[in-house]
Amino acid sequence: MPPTPTTPPPDAVIPERHPQAPAPGTRLGSHYEHCFGCGPQHPGGLRIDAVAGEGLDVTAELTVRDVHQGGPGLAHGGLLTTAMDETLGTLNWLLHAPAVTGRLETDFLSPVPVDSVLHLRAWITGVHGRKIYSAAEARIGGPDGPVAVRAQALFVQVKLEHFTTHGRPEDIEKVLDDPDLMKRARAFEVNP
Numbered sequence: 001m002p003p004t005p006t007t008p009p010p011d012a013v014i015p016e017r018h019p020q021a022p023a024p025g026t027r028l029g030s031h032y033e034h035c036f037g038c039g040p041q042h043p044g045g046l047r048i049d050a051v052a053g054e055g056l057d058v059t060a061e062l063t064v065r066d067v068h069q070g071g072p073g074l075a076h077g078g079l080l081t082t083a084m085d086e087t088l089g090t091l092n093w094l095l096h097a098p099a100v101t102g103r104l105e106t107d108f109l110s111p112v113p114v115d116s117v118l119h120l121r122a123w124i125t126g127v128h129g130r131k132i133y134s135a136a137e138a139r140i141g142g143p144d145g146p147v148a149v150r151a152q153a154l155f156v157q158v159k160l161e162h163f164t165t166h167g168r169p170e171d172i173e174k175v176l177d178d179p180d181l182m183k184r185a186r187a188f189e190v191n192p
């Protein structure tokens, strides 16, 4: 594939896992219960619950449901992009640095029928300053099934203030009032 803004530059580094990164095999859970990608409280959400890998990688599963349709009986492409975005976003846990998607490129290789189980995998391909480069794939039917969706991304590290400054005030207040969620959010800080 030709280089794009999501291809790490030659002087990008592959960092170590953060010393407090969740151990391999740990379920990463949800960073926010109302998140469309991972929140258990979201009625139509994807409920992605990724598992930390041995290195700078994660895996996750997604069962495509009726509410995820685009074409009749088929997953919506934007929905699949969201699944890639969310899975890539969980890589934050391994670096302990909050980062948001700057650019996300998605290739759709085959249609994904409703009721399919997608096996997602995401991994870091390089870090350059605040820029975190990563890639992901979704295989259909099993971890070794054919690749249905592929993605490359550039995430940019931000401070927690990114969320407190820009989020709708009443939602931020609810988060600030929830000690468990704040504890989880602080775990993201690079220098708490």
Ligand SMILES: CCCCCCCC/C=C\CCCCCCCC(=O)SCCNC(=O)CCNC(=O)[C@H](O)C(C)(C)COP(=O)(O)OP(=O)(O)OC[C@H]1O[C@@H](n2cnc3c(N)ncnc32)[C@H](O)[C@@H]1OP(=O)(O)O
Pocket: 005, 031, 032, 037, 085, 086, 089, 090, 092, 098, 099, 100, 101, 102, 103, 129, 130, 131, 154, 156, 158, 160, 163, 164, 172, 175, 176, 185, 188
């Ligand atoms: C107390 C409450 C806490 C509650 C929270 C709980 C904890 C939650 C923790 C973690 C949540 C994780 C959630 C994951 C969910 C899935 C991920 C998403 O969907 S995230 C949403 C979609 N994304 C956005 O909304 C970004 C919107 N964009 C921005 O905010 C800015 O544009 C931002 C931060 C991306 C960059 O802005 P700048 O001002 O900070 O930095 P600049 O200088 O512009 O960029 C830095 C470098 O990145 C490159 N860059 C930025 N955007 C790029 C782009 N689109 N393409 C190529 N390069 C780009 C630039 O060229 C620059 O590169 P050079 O350092 O100069 O080499």
